[in-house]
Amino acid sequence: MKALMMGNEAIARGAYEANCKIISSYPGTPSTEIVESISVYEGVYAEWAPNEKVALEVAAGACIAGIRSLTTMKHVGVNVAADPLFNMTYEGVNAGLVIVSADDPGIHSSQNEQDNRIYASHAKMPLLEPTSSQECKDMIVEAYEISERFNTPVLFRTTTRVSHSKGIVHFQEDLAVEEKFRTYKKNKLDRLLLPAISRKRHLEIEANLLDIQAYSNSYPLNVIEYSSPEIGIVTSGISYQYVKEVFGDTVSVLKLGMSYPFPDEKAKEFAAWAKTIYVVEEGEPFIETSLKAMGIACTGKEIIPVCGELNPEIIRKAITREEFDCYEGVQVPPRPPRLCAGCGYLGLYSAVKQHRDIIAAGDIGCYTLGGTEPIKALDTVLCMGASISMATGMQRTQDFKPMGKKVFAFIGDSTFFHSGMTGLLNAVYNKTPIVICILDNRSTSMTGNQENPGTGRTLQGSTSEVIRIEDIVLALGIKPDNLRILDPTNLQETQQCVDTAKHSTEPFVIISRHPCELLKSKAEPTKKYIIDNVTCVNCKKCTMLGCSAIKIVDRQIMIDPLDCKGCSICQQVCPYDSIKEA
Amino acid sequence: MTAATSIILAGVGGKGVITVTNVLSQGLVALGYDVKVSEVHGMSQRGGSVHAQVRFGDKIYSPLIEMGTADYIVGFDQIEALRWGSFLKQEGRMLVNLAELNEDTYKGKYEDNFSRYKHVTYVEGTAIAKETGNVRNENFVMLGALLQALGFEFDVWKSTMEKYIKKQYQEDSILSLLRGMREQRVAREKETVYEL
Structure with a gap:
């Protein structure tokens, strides 16, 4: 049968068909829907982990114990998981392990536009890049075969336009998933990454990469589409679709479904055929560098931008210098995303803004919008969890060059669980007198109201322990006198609390608790x-x-x-x- | 092989752009077309500009529409229609909801800009939705106008609506869709084509 599926839904379908049973992830745009989609299939265990490092390690444990596993994350999430990612190549897998990195060129909803294909070559694991929803499904199945055949994790890289575009996917509806598991052998020394073992493993990995490269040359989705030899285009991912849109079948195309290890023989074959070669890839010159290192003359980033997303018109203009006639654009006011009416953050930011002597370190979530017009309450946003640790560093500068300022950190509940707890521990342990505002809206809101350890419900809908943030904060050493819990829609209380916190000489925590507006029923509010x-x-x-x-x-x-x-x-x-x- | 048809649907978060995009694309699949849809999820859901791109035909490659090639731009209000204006092809059609833009930032400032496009249909989407009993149904009025412009018959879409719209909203929504189709038919008869 066929269905219209988002790339992310197709990945979920493919993983299910491949008998992947254990999925652990942290939500992050544009990856979130993969886990949400797979969690409803029969017979799988899917969980939200508190962060990407934990998620990858859970998946690593599952595959080593003999069951195919999956972890999915946004591109910057891979940075958080980089430690287990790099070491998993050394550790090897038992059953297959696939790591999905959903990159965000164009920065639709992220802090940067890093190109995570480079992680594959750096961590020495094979890289697959689907170009459509259908390939998302089909290639995940292949990814597990590759993972097990070569005893390696596989990096499966999508981008926003692959993950969030919908296309028709053909699949077998009543497919009986073949339930086969691998046995686990206890005390297999390979799994202990001690220096003597890792040195041996490194040699094996290098030899293995040559085997995978040979496979890459014969991999069916590394394919030459022969046409006129005048122009040859090497491409991968969504860029392939743009190339076909612009040129149809008038140029020859080398389409790379597996761009690392680089299929060198395939590239030579293509170079022998095509007279002029262009490389069309989003982000970094990843394929281009491999071609140039082989001495194959090609044009890539000279004409195709590194920054931003590609689209058909950029490619058309770069290669053919043609473009369509367009109506002249009309400048209309931008309508950026805003905090919802009734959001508790509005009250807290209103109270903080009255103090010109507060430096506000922000974090990642809806509350990042508190840095934009007209709220403008935040001074910095770096990465998940950084608010607390950056606040600590900024507060410490006051010992050397006093600015008469107090530093506040603003972090959401889910972000606190993700990577705020260690920052808080550090501030308490080293006695840095910052104020940490935990914006507890009982949800992981920006990515679409996912569950988290504080909500008392799991991804698959069962009830769980409600992890109380106040208990964690006290356990990490905040004194009970230095902890306040408030409802930010009560402005007087909030203002008094901010004032008290500002004058504290010890680390101080404010838990600003008000449920996310999006969690409430759509019924009309009782008053307006x-x-x-x-x-x-x-x-x-x-x-x-x-x-x-x-x-x-x-x-x-x-x-x-x-x-x-x-x-x-x-x-x-x-x-x-x-x-x-x- | 028929050429691809490209449609941009543009509005703001919470106005039902994603809902009608879903109905439209599922209906096109049911009609046997190859379909690709591009949406962006994430921060765009927080009240800011939201748009979706839908392409259908015998074989579709790119989910993204190239500038100057869109056959239709469906603006859920005047501002969002204009934002995507340069994507419309010369012979393409703008379908614009006459939304109540009473805020000072917008009021009276942008209405004149539509004369630059050759084919424009104004749809009283907000007013019609109010008449049908639910002001939030302007998205379905706009979908109706689009389906009529595309030359589709109502029957296929009735069943698609029944499949993808929650039961309690179906009656209102389908009525709004029908009213939108009729509106486009009437508008077409009295249309002025601007000479460029």
Whole structure:
């Protein structure tokens, strides 16, 4: 049968068909839907791990114990998991292990646009790059075969346009998945990465790579599509689709489904046929460097940009210098994403913003939007968990060059579980007097309200322990006097709390607890607010909250009744008592 | 081999762009076309601009539409339609919902820009959705207008709607879709083609 599937759904289908039984991941755009999709198949165990390192290690344990496993993550998540990733090549697998890296060229929802294909060559593991939803399904099945045949983890790299585009996938609906597992041999010394063993393993890995390269030359998805020899294009991933869109069957194409180890014989064969060779790849010159190292003349990053996403028009313009006639664009105001009306973060940021002497280190989540107009409460955002550790470093500079500033960290509940706990431990242990605001909205919201250790529910819907953030914080050494738990929609309490925390000489934690608006039912809120335009003097205090329900119509501030959630934060900031319950 | 048809659907988060994209693409699959859809998930769900690209035909390669090649741009409001204007091909058609853009940032500032496009259909999507009893159904009015412009018959889409829209919303939604189809038929009859 056939179905329209997102690349991520097709990966899930493929993993299921390949008898992958154990899946552990941390959510991250654009990878999240793989795990959500596979979790509903019969007979699989899928979990949300607190971070990518844990997830990869869980998958590593499962494959070594003899069951095919999968871990999926966004490109920057692979950085978190880099330690087990690099070592798993040395460790080897038993049953197959596939690591999906969903890269985000164009930076739709990330901090950077790193090209994770380079991890494959660096960590010495085979790399597969699907070009469509159908290939996502088919190649995952092959990835497990390759993993087991060559005793290596396989890096399966998608991009936003592969993961999130939908295409038709043909599959066998009533397929009986063949349940075969590998036996586990205890005390097999290979699994202990001690120096003597790792030295031996390194030699084996290098020899193995030559075998995989030979396989790569015969791999059916490393394929030459012969056409006119005038122009030859080497490409992989979604770029293949763009090349076919622009050129159809008028040029010859070397399509690389497996670009590491590099299929050198295939490349030579192509170079002997095509007169002029272009390399069309998104991101870094990964394929291009391999071709040039072999002495094959080609044009790549000279004309194809390293930065941003590719698309058909970039490729057309670069190679043919042609473009379609377009209507002249109209400059319209940008509509960036904003915090939801009623979001608890609005109250906390409002209270913090009143203090010009607070430096605010942000983190990764919806609350990162607190750094944008009109809230502008955050000074830095680096990576998952960095708010607390960066705050520590910034606070320490006050001993040397006092700026009269206090440093606050802002981190969400899921991000705290992911990699905030060690930063907090460090601050307590080394007595750095920072303030850590844990924005506990009871959900992993930005990626679509996934479960996390604090929610008391697992990915597959069963109830679990509710891990209490206050208990963790106290266990990590925060004194009970230096811990406050508040509801950020109560502005007076929040302001007092921020003031107390600012003057603390010891590490201080504020748990700002208010459930995510998106978790609430779609039923109309029980109360709404309106602005009395007779007494309103347009001071704009309420508009500075960043609430998306507050709008300016005919030069008057109004609250859109369709959007208002009745949180009352705006009513509390209004100095003229002009905001009232409707 | 028939050429690919390319459609951009553009709106803001929460207005149902993704829902109608799903109905449209599933219906096209049911009709036997090759279909590719491009959406971006993640931060775009937080009230900002949201768009989807749908392409169908005998064989589709790229999920992304090239500038100057879109056959249709379906704007859930005037601002989002204009944002994608340069993707429309010269003979392509804009279908624009006349949304109530009363905020000062938008009001009265952009309406005049549509005269540059050769084929524009204005759809009273918001007003019609209100009449059908649910203001949130403007997305289905726009889908109806698009399906009519594409020359499709209602019957196929009724069954697709029944399959992909929750039962309690079906009646309103299907009514809105029908009204959108009718609106496009009427608009087509009294249309002015701007000479470029």
